[in-house]
Amino acid sequence: MVAMQAVLFQMELIYMNNRWIFFCFFLFILSASHSQNTIISFLNKSYSNDTLYVLKEKDFITKIKDTLAWAKVNNNGEWNVRLNIDQTQMLYIPLYKNEIVVCVEPNKSYKIKVPLKQTMTIEDSLNAYFEPFTFYATILNMDSTCTHESISRLEYSLDTLFQKYFKVIHFKIKRRTVDSLLNKLSLQYAYATSNYFKQYLFYKTILMKYLSYERDQNYIIKYYFNDKPVLLNNVAYTELFNQLFNDYLSYYATTHWGENVSDAILKLRSPVALRKAIRRNPAFTNDTLVDLVILKGLHDAYYSNDLPNKVRFSNLGIKTILDSMVLISKTKPLKQIAENIRLKIQNDEIVYAFEEFPFADLDGNEMYLRNFKGKYLYVMIADFRSYDFFTILKQEKASLSRFSDKLKVVNIILYPQKEKLKQMIKTNDLIGEYLFCKNDKMFKKYFKLKALPQFMIWDANGKIINNNAPLPDERIIPYLMQIMKD
Numbered sequence: 001m002v003a004m005q006a007v008l009f010q011m012e013l014i015y016m017n018n019r020w021i022f023f024c025f026f027l028f029i030l031s032a033s034h035s036q037n038t039i040i041s042f043l044n045k046s047y048s049n050d051t052l053y054v055l056k057e058k059d060f061i062t063k064i065k066d067t068l069a070w071a072k073v074n075n076n077g078e079w080n081v082r083l084n085i086d087q088t089q090m091l092y093i094p095l096y097k098n099e100i101v102v103c104v105e106p107n108k109s110y111k112i113k114v115p116l117k118q119t120m121t122i123e124d125s126l127n128a129y130f131e132p133f134t135f136y137a138t139i140l141n142m143d144s145t146c147t148h149e150s151i152s153r154l155e156y157s158l159d160t161l162f163q164k165y166f167k168v169i170h171f172k173i174k175r176r177t178v179d180s181l182l183n184k185l186s187l188q189y190a191y192a193t194s195n196y197f198k199q200y201l202f203y204k205t206i207l208m209k210y211l212s213y214e215r216d217q218n219y220i221i222k223y224y225f226n227d228k229p230v231l232l233n234n235v236a237y238t239e240l241f242n243q244l245f246n247d248y249l250s251y252y253a254t255t256h257w258g259e260n261v262s263d264a265i266l267k268l269r270s271p272v273a274l275r276k277a278i279r280r281n282p283a284f285t286n287d288t289l290v291d292l293v294i295l296k297g298l299h300d301a302y303y304s305n306d307l308p309n310k311v312r313f314s315n316l317g318i319k320t321i322l323d324s325m326v327l328i329s330k331t332k333p334l335k336q337i338a339e340n341i342r343l344k345i346q347n348d349e350i351v352y353a354f355e356e357f358p359f360a361d362l363d364g365n366e367m368y369l370r371n372f373k374g375k376y377l378y379v380m381i382a383d384f385r386s387y388d389f390f391t392i393l394k395q396e397k398a399s400l401s402r403f404s405d406k407l408k409v410v411n412i413i414l415y416p417q418k419e420k421l422k423q424m425i426k427t428n429d430l431i432g433e434y435l436f437c438k439n440d441k442m443f444k445k446y447f448k449l450k451a452l453p454q455f456m457i458w459d460a461n462g463k464i465i466n467n468n469a470p471l472p473d474e475r476i477i478p479y480l481m482q483i484m485k486d
Contacts, residue, residue: 038085038108041078046117048075051071054068068091088196092134096119097120097124101134113139122387136152153189157188158185186201196234203234206224217244225286241292248296249265250310257281269321288334372410379456384421386453400476403484408432410433411434413436455468455471465483
């Protein structure tokens, strides 16, 4: 009897285990059936053995790009990357001096044409305002009906219209002219049937109307946003949204309906009060849209607080409301946008102290600027590749040597060729200490260095006197004499 019970028990265990295995297998099949596989590939030998990345914007408000995927180009110039996506979206592929845009859809394969590799020149690297040339990729294995090609052709058509009517589109062009042009445009792209493109075309059309004759902001809000779905992933929707709601809280706070906005942020620090203030405008009845407007408004308010002739808001109030919006925004995507904005602000507020930053000297020893306390410091941050780099080092010697008893010259060199630099120092008897960063790119990012060279002066106690000091030529001599006299 006992033996029989044992056998039955073992059989029950086997049955339960099999059920569990079957259940897990079912979940695997279900998840696999819902996984989305999109492939982007190209053939171009100029990129052989390079690692290339696919980027995607976290959201259209912060505009921070994240790496979605990456792959290495093989010896034959073949590049193939697989993406797991569940909806149509714009992706960006940086290609050194260029950047291509691809609008991809789930479960499709895109063979794209890319330009020959163009690496950035030294001038490009030193240019604080350099931007890659961005354009839509050509899809080799699809025709004009695919969403990407439809968008690419539409953008070309719109660019042509803007160029032709640029001088009159904002003020003089007649409404019937705009409507006639847009009707022709809609007929021209009637063949494109994807929902994403239809929405894209619709909001591009509304943008044209808004820029030409339909200037009533509340009319656009009421009829083209309030009663429509919130399309966070459609670039035409977000482009019009950003145009319409640029620094909206600052503007809205000056209107009769928005008179409570400042109190909601400064005094109450309440998202509920801010929602109520926005909804006083009868154009707003969509709660999700209201939250999106608040998020865009808080972001812009924080980053434009220093601009003249605008309503300013408490940064503490902005951040407090953002903290709440992370928890109470109407949808999960909006909560993520709130978190993205909060993290962006937190990262931009991190202060890195120069005197605490680790450098290395020519011999590889770890050094800090605090090591030089006791004398005034003249600090230059320069790029070794710059054409005037050597000239400035010679100017330092000519102008600053006379202050050697009170002043220490420190040169922080980015992207150095150390052996060549050592030879320059020895041959020309150059002055100063020479320090190097472990990661030059991150150093520039930490200290928000836009243009080089940059010059700074510290006093003998390690406090910055001037973080935008003059060049080390003869004009700096009386300035330094005055500082050291005081």
